[in-house]
Amino acid sequence: GQNIDQPTEMTATEGAIVQINCTYQTSGFNGLFWYQQHAGEAPTFLSYNVLDGLEEKGRFSSFLSRSKGYSYLLLKELQMKDSASYLCAVRAPANQAGTALIFGKGTTLSVSS
Amino acid sequence: GAVVSQHPSRVICKSGTSVKIECRSLDFQATTMFWYRQFPKQSLMLMATSNEGSKATYEQGVEKDKFLINHASLTLSTLTVTSAHPEDSSFYICSANPRVVFNGYTFGSGTRLTVV
Numbered sequence: 573g574q575n576i577d578q579p580t581e582m583t584a585t586e587g588a589i590v591q592i593n594c595t596y597q598t599s600g601f602n603g604l605f606w607y608q609q610h611a612g613e614a615p616t617f618l619s620y621n622v623l624d625g626l627e628e629k630g631r632f633s634s635f636l637s638r639s640k641g642y643s644y645l646l647l648k649e650l651q652m653k654d655s656a657s658y659l660c661a662v663r664a665p666a667n668q669a670g671t672a673l674i675f676g677k678g679t680t681l682s683v684s685s
Numbered sequence: 686g687a688v689v690s691q692h693p694s695r696v697i698c699k700s701g702t703s704v705k706i707e708c709r710s711l712d713f714q715a716t717t718m719f720w721y722r723q724f725p726k727q728s729l730m731l732m733a734t735s736n737e738g739s740k741a742t743y744e745q746g747v748e749k750d751k752f753l754i755n756h757a758s759l760t761l762s763t764l765t766v767t768s769a770h771p772e773d774s775s776f777y778i779c780s781a782n783p784r785v786v787f788n789g790y791t792f793g794s795g796t797r798l799t800v801v
Contacts, residue, residue, distance in 0.1 A: 605789055605790070607789070612776070612795075612797070613794070613795070614778060614792040614793060614794050614795050615729070615778075615792050616792075617789030617790070617791075620789055657728075659728060659729070672719040672731050672734055672780075673719075673731075673780070673790055674731060675721075675728045675729045675730075675731075676728060677727065677728045678727075678728045680726075
């Protein structure tokens with residue numbers, strides 16, 4: 573089975589740093605994805621980790637520990653526009669093009685001034 | 686590149702009628718597409734995997750006779766919600782993997798279905 577956990581809500585202030593954690597227990601693993609979703613819109617891709625370690629991409633970084641079933645998304649220099657839902661998703665092994673992403677419930681981040 | 690076009694973006698239909706949602710990959714071929722449903726303030730729930738030229742694979746609890754999926758070409762998958770009821774009102778969204786791994790899976794813009 574698949575179980576992906578993330579906090580439901582988080583708040584932060586402009587300019588701050590926030591870390592959104594994700595733990596997963598899945599039958600097989602072939603990559604972890606982070607997406608950003610604004611209300612009523614499609615998710616947009618943020619990051620992808622398949623090996624342990626940190627991937628940095630501008631203000632966003634994502635970390636993965638496969639042995640611990642753990643990932644986090646780090647957002648630096650927060651801006652008001654970063655207020656959105658952040659979705660952690662895991663892909664099972666096998667055919668990469670034919671395997672869906674399984675999403676966690678998402679973390680709603682509210683950034684205040 | 687790697688764009689998935691989804692139509693319509695919004696639809697309101699009467700209870701008991703059917704609604705068709707289209708998803709097209711514009712600049713790549715998608716032998717597989719994925720259909721998700723999202724209720725307000727909840728995450729994306731996988732409904733089914735659409736396979737070009739063969740039957741779709743449905744997730745547990747999803748009625749295949751109610752949610753008809755057709756994937757007749759390498760660039761088009763359709764989801765038809767048959768005999769829609771108010772509880773089917775939701776945000777439906779499709780996705781495909783263009784195999785450009787650093788761009789992740791691409792999502793359509795979603796369809797907001799309201800059944801009255």
